[in-house]
């Protein structure tokens with residue numbers, strides 16, 4: 001395999017900044033090179049793991065005994081969608097998500113402005129159906145082109161096949177799918193959304209929020225302040241997902257915690273883990289060694305160097321155990337372990 005490096009430390013390729021080495025590592029600049037690398041991996045019996053910007057990935061201390069492919073596939077194109085009010089936007093999986101948001105909003109397009117400021121790549125965005133400020137990727141998703149490993153099928157996965165849910169998708173369940181590009185449908189007409197206190201506060205400070213570009217810029221600014229970390233620290237944003245529980249279970253919990261916020265999702269209720277960590281467990285700013293929960297948002301785990309993946313894992317397990325003990329709720333990590341495909 002050309003351009004494949006050996007024994008490459010992965011910590012610098014992730015925002016958490018912990019973990020060991022990749023046995024093999026390659027940056028993938030094109031779909032053609034991806035095919036070459038995957039065929040070569042199959043021939044040598046090497047398993048594969050995909051990395052984008054590393055902003056939602058925890059690398060094991062023992063490293064990854066396979067080929068880590070860092071997806072850098074470029075390209076971005078905009079076309080009318082034929083309705084006169086919309087545009088189809090296609091972007092390579094390696095494009096930075098924020099570059100896409102900035103491009104789209106600069107062209108007056110609406111639909112992803114509330115997702116401004118989320119780190120990472122376009123290719124990873126459908127994996128956990130990124131979401132913020134009442135918007136999810138699923139709202140604009142049309143399709144993703146994927147190559148499966150090791151079967152090497154070239155598929156176009158549409159929105160139904162993508163099986164999106166809260167931080168869920170087929171791409172997350174089936175790690176054989178490597179996304180090479182994503183197509184979104186955006187609108188030329190303003191999409192009016194629920195207002196959020198962060199944006200209302202910005203408006204009161206005189207920040208313009210007339211265009212999608214204004215909103216994208218304002219949110220980028222708001223988020224950069226919310227996720228402030230020091231130079232020798234790392235984070236992956238929210239480390240855990242907000243739990244989704246049945247209405248019956250929520251009603252029981254609400255008797256114990258009358259102010260517990262709940263947001264309906266279908267017939268279930270999504271509850272705010274940040275609220276539980278803050279109000280029930282008093283863990284805002286909780287620290288163990290070099291790892292702590294953010295003062296701004298207790299859902300955000302911050303890692304100060306030097307740290308190990310084992311320490312991050314133990315800290316996270318402790319949070320999960322305390323939550324379970326206090327509320328009976330089992331919480332799930334949002335951050336993903338570097339997972340090798342099966343062959």
Ligand SMILES: Cc1cc2nc3c(=O)[nH]c(=O)nc-3n(C[C@H](O)[C@H](O)[C@H](O)COP(=O)(O)OP(=O)(O)OC[C@H]3O[C@@H](n4cnc5c(N)ncnc54)[C@H](O)[C@@H]3O)c2cc1C
Nearest residue numbers: 050052053054055056057120121123124130131179236237
């Ligand atoms: C400060 C901060 C704030 C954040 N805020 C939010 C937020 O508000 N909302 C939100 O939803 N997320 C948020 N995140 C999480 C993260 O930004 C998103 O999950 C993002 O989509 C991850 O992109 P990435 O390229 O860095 O993915 P990576 O960490 O590189 O990968 C994440 C997962 O996707 C897989 N993957 C990556 N690329 C591909 C591909 N091309 N094909 C198939 N699988 C792939 C990887 O194997 C891995 O399992 C935040 C993270 C940080 C650090």
